[in-house]
Amino acid sequence: MDNRGGGAGGATRMVGVSMAQATAAVGYGRSTSIRQGLAPWVFLLPTLLFFIGYQIYPIIRVIWISFTDFEFLSNEPANWVGFANYIEAINDPLMWKSLWRAALFTMMFLPGTIILPLLLAVLIDRVTQPRIATVYRVILLIPAVIPSTLVFVLWKWMYNYQVGPINHFLVEVLGIFTVYDAPQWLGGTPLTLPAIAIMEVWWGLGYHTIFFLAGLAAIPKDLPEAARIDGANEWQVFWHVVLPRLAPIMMILVVLRFGTAMAVIDEYLIFGGFNRDTPTYTWTIFMYDQAFKLGLWRQGFAAAIGMIGSVAMVFVMIFLLRIFRSRD
Amino acid sequence: MSVQAIDQPTFRTRAVAETGDPRGWFERNRGPIIRHAVINLFMIIILAPLAWVLIMSVKSRPDSMRGDFWPRKFDFTHYGYVFEKIDTLPVNMFNSIYVTLATVFLTATCAVLAGYALVHMKTRGMGIIIAVLLVSLYLPIRVVSIISIYEIQSFLDLINSTSGLILPYVTLNLAISVLIMRSMFQLVPHQMIEAARMDGAGHWRILWSIGLPLVRNGLVVIFIVNFVTAWGEYLLCSTLTNDQEVRTMPVVLAAAQGGLGQWTWPALAAVYVLVVAPGIIAFAFAQKLFFKGLAEGVVKG
Numbered sequence: 001m002d003n004r005g006g007g008a009g010g011a012t013r014m015v016g017v018s019m020a021q022a023t024a025a026v027g028y029g030r031s032t033s034i035r036q037g038l039a040p041w042v043f044l045l046p047t048l049l050f051f052i053g054y055q056i057y058p059i060i061r062v063i064w065i066s067f068t069d070f071e072f073l074s075n076e077p078a079n080w081v082g083f084a085n086y087i088e089a090i091n092d093p094l095m096w097k098s099l100w101r102a103a104l105f106t107m108m109f110l111p112g113t114i115i116l117p118l119l120l121a122v123l124i125d126r127v128t129q130p131r132i133a134t135v136y137r138v139i140l141l142i143p144a145v146i147p148s149t150l151v152f153v154l155w156k157w158m159y160n161y162q163v164g165p166i167n168h169f170l171v172e173v174l175g176i177f178t179v180y181d182a183p184q185w186l187g188g189t190p191l192t193l194p195a196i197a198i199m200e201v202w203w204g205l206g207y208h209t210i211f212f213l214a215g216l217a218a219i220p221k222d223l224p225e226a227a228r229i230d231g232a233n234e235w236q237v238f239w240h241v242v243l244p245r246l247a248p249i250m251m252i253l254v255v256l257r258f259g260t261a262m263a264v265i266d267e268y269l270i271f272g273g274f275n276r277d278t279p280t281y282t283w284t285i286f287m288y289d290q291a292f293k294l295g296l297w298r299q300g301f302a303a304a305i306g307m308i309g310s311v312a313m314v315f316v317m318i319f320l321l322r323i324f325r326s327r328d
Numbered sequence: 329m330s331v332q333a334i335d336q337p338t339f340r341t342r343a344v345a346e347t348g349d350p351r352g353w354f355e356r357n358r359g360p361i362i363r364h365a366v367i368n369l370f371m372i373i374i375l376a377p378l379a380w381v382l383i384m385s386v387k388s389r390p391d392s393m394r395g396d397f398w399p400r401k402f403d404f405t406h407y408g409y410v411f412e413k414i415d416t417l418p419v420n421m422f423n424s425i426y427v428t429l430a431t432v433f434l435t436a437t438c439a440v441l442a443g444y445a446l447v448h449m450k451t452r453g454m455g456i457i458i459a460v461l462l463v464s465l466y467l468p469i470r471v472v473s474i475i476s477i478y479e480i481q482s483f484l485d486l487i488n489s490t491s492g493l494i495l496p497y498v499t500l501n502l503a504i505s506v507l508i509m510r511s512m513f514q515l516v517p518h519q520m521i522e523a524a525r526m527d528g529a530g531h532w533r534i535l536w537s538i539g540l541p542l543v544r545n546g547l548v549v550i551f552i553v554n555f556v557t558a559w560g561e562y563l564l565c566s567t568l569t570n571d572q573e574v575r576t577m578p579v580v581l582a583a584a585q586g587g588l589g590q591w592t593w594p595a596l597a598a599v600y601v602l603v604v605a606p607g608i609i610a611f612a613f614a615q616k617l618f619f620k621g622l623a624e625g626v627v628k629g
Contacts, residue, residue: 039531044457046438047506054499055464058473058480065475067349070478120370123363123502139371142378145552145611147560149578150604154377156582163593165380202553205372214623231593255466263468266562270582284471291475299475306472308337 005089009058066303073297085304094276095305099312101193102282106261108197113204113257114250120205121212122238137213152270155199159185186271188278196267208253216242217248225252251324254315262313283309373598384597394591406598414591416580417573417599423490424559424576424603431497431558435505436550438498440543443509444535449519458510461503470500474567481568490574493565497558505550512546513539514623545621549616556607577603 066085070078124140125230127133143151158164166184177183185195218243227237265284272280281289283305291302297319354361383399384392385406391399410417446454477496478487486492516539523536540547563577572580581599584591611618 021575040445040449040451040454043441043531046434047442047502048457048465050434050438050495050499050502051416051461051464054472054477054480054496055503056460057468058476059469061476061479062472072482080550082347116370120367127367128362137619138372138376138612141611141615142376142608145556145607146604147556147578149560149582149608150600151560152562153581154381154604157381157593157596158377160391165376165397167526168396179397204375205370211620215459244506258489259466263471265471268494269566271563284439284468292478303475306475310629311469 014069034167043053044112062303062306065300068301070303071278077170078300081300083290086308087299089304089308094281095283098281098283098286098308101279102262102264102284102309104279105193105197105264105282106258107195109261110254110257112197113208114167114253116153116201117208118212118246118250119168119218120209122242124209125213125216126277137210140209142205143203146203148266149270151199151203152267155195155202156186156251156271159195178292188272188280189274192271193279196264196271200261200267202236204257204274211249212246247324251321255320255324258316258320260312262316263310300325341441350391367578381597381600381604384493384603385594387594387596387597389592392418392597395411395475403594405604406592408596410595410598410602414595417476417577419573420575421602424578426575427490427493427497428558430491430494431556432493432551434498435502435554436547438502439509440535440540440547440548442506444511444531444541446506446510447513447516448516448534448539449531454519458507461506464503465507474563477564478567486568487527488569490569490576493541493561493568493576495598496564496568497561501554501557505554508546508550508553512621512624516542532549545617545624547621548617551620552614552618555610559603559607581601 005073016213043293065078067080068078069081069084115200121160124133124136127136146154146165158166161167161182161184163270166185167177170177171182182193185191209221224237227241232240240281262283264282268285269278272278272285274293287302287306287309289307291297291299291303342589380397383397386402386404387399388401388403391401391403394400446458447452481487481496483494484492485493520538521534524538529537559576561576562579562580564581565576567577569575572583581596581603584596
């Protein structure tokens with residue numbers, strides 16, 4: 001999602017599609033052998049136009065730009081510079097620092113966004129009254145229908161130093177802090193990344209739970225029953241019977257969320273800004289800064305930063321998929 | 329919370345029916361009680377930020393700075409105030425509605441046509457299309473391609489144009505929408521399409537009168553997914569537009585500094601409630617169809 005997303009990944013946040021599903025579909029329906037020439041391509045044309053125009057061409061173009069000294073505001077044509085942009089980026093300590101920051105955020109976010117929904121799903125799965133279960137499900141999906149920017153705006157206010165309810169709760173209700181040493185959540189403080197991670201976990205809590213609920217519903221009820229009769233306690237049932245069967249769903253969630261978390265940008269733009277020393281200055285912001293904010297608009301260099309960041313995270317994603325695959 | 333209100337009577341009636349002794353009832357139901365307590369704690373965490381902003385929008389101004397959850401004095405005038413005093417607000421609202429409806433309509437059209445073709449009009453090369461769509465879900469294309477999309481938009485003279493946003497917006501969820509539609513059309517039996525073909529119906533007719541009614545639930549999922557993305561998009565809108573008048577409402581809201589000038593906290597909260605409500609209300613109405621759609625083919629995992 002996020003898209004989240006849109007958002008951090010848009011719709012991919014909401015729905016997972018497995019690789020197996022695609023490969024299965026390729027060989028489907030051969031027998032009809034419809035020879036209809038152009039007709040299918042007429043149906044596919046709108047999708048292909050949009051997809052090629054705004055996804056495939058831009059990516060190829062960005063790859064090309066990353067090998068040139070392309071500057072959007074310059075009148076001179078771009079020159080091929082080979083790997084110069086890449087070498088400059090690799091030698092820039094900020095490149096590695098900014099990648100590390102994105103990784104740090106991912107490490108804060110990923111465990112919470114998998115484990116909490118899993119726990120909640122196991123609890124809700126045992127609710128037997130259908131009407132209450134429905135109410136729970138509807139509430140769970142409410143955050144998922146709040147558009148990304150509105151989630152960020154809402155939490156920007158929640159964390160607000162003056163009127164934010166979080167600090168009010170910590171100071172007035174719990175009394176852990178006083179007005180003078182209350183935590184400063186946003187604005188480039190060390191707390192900014194955890195604060196964003198908490199917000200993201202909140203946002204994903206509902207529909208990740210729905211995901212796991214779908215997985216739990218697919219487990220035949222007699223399996224855990226049989227284990228209980230054999231004398232297994234609830235923990236053993238969960239650990240040895242339920243969890244292995246949720247593994248495929250977890251695998252997809254981990255890989256997808258890893259992807260969205262490493263490539264977060266909107267949240268950092270809204271909460272962080274462009275100070276190079278702050279924890280939200282990740283590789284995405286580094287790229288955006290070079291492309292659109294700094295006076296130079298060095299888009300060739302920015303493209304190289306973007307490519308290095310993407311390739312690094314895609315390598316880790318492939319590595320993760322490999323690990324998960326080999327375990328089955 | 330409303331959840332508890334529904335929850336508790338169930339326990340109470342059962343307790344009375346069984347023994348009438350409240351303490352013994354608690355001992356026997358300890359598992360479910362703890363479970364529901366934990367679930368409800370999570371539900372409160374999910375709902376609390378929304379409840380806070382809703383209450384904030386009807387607080388009097390002094391109360392808004394005080395931080396207490398429940399105000400001492402209510403003030404419902406902020407909703408009228410924001411429309412009178414913040415002059416770009418109606419324009420921003422219109423922009424949001426316009427861009428979102430156009431995006432949802434175009435994406436759904438593309439997805440239905442492509443989904444149908446990918447399942448019921450098989451030809452060579454479609455396996456590759458499906459594979460490319462799938463792989464694109466895992467890549468950070470949205471972030472990296474922004475450099476080139478800026479270039480395309482300025483080539484088409486669409487920088488700082490509200491309508492121009494629609495083109496990249498359609499692509500944001502296109503891959504997932506096509507894949508959802510594809511798995512929906514896989515549920516439509518091949519023989520059904522073949523029979524209609526035998527009767528002389530063309531693909532357009534079949535899609536319109538046989539296909540569409542059968543994939544209705546999936547269409548609801550696509551509507552909601554695309555609505556949510558387009559309504560709240562930030563990166564493209566803030567990069568490709570400069571003036572407040574051409575931007576969408578959430579982007580303006582994200583730039584507003586709380587507590588300053590016309591943006592008093594209750595005014596901000598009132599705008600927020602107006603912007604977030606359509607999605608939640610639409611979801612509430614479509615909720616049954618949405619869950620059916622999810623169950624039918626989307627969360628195959």
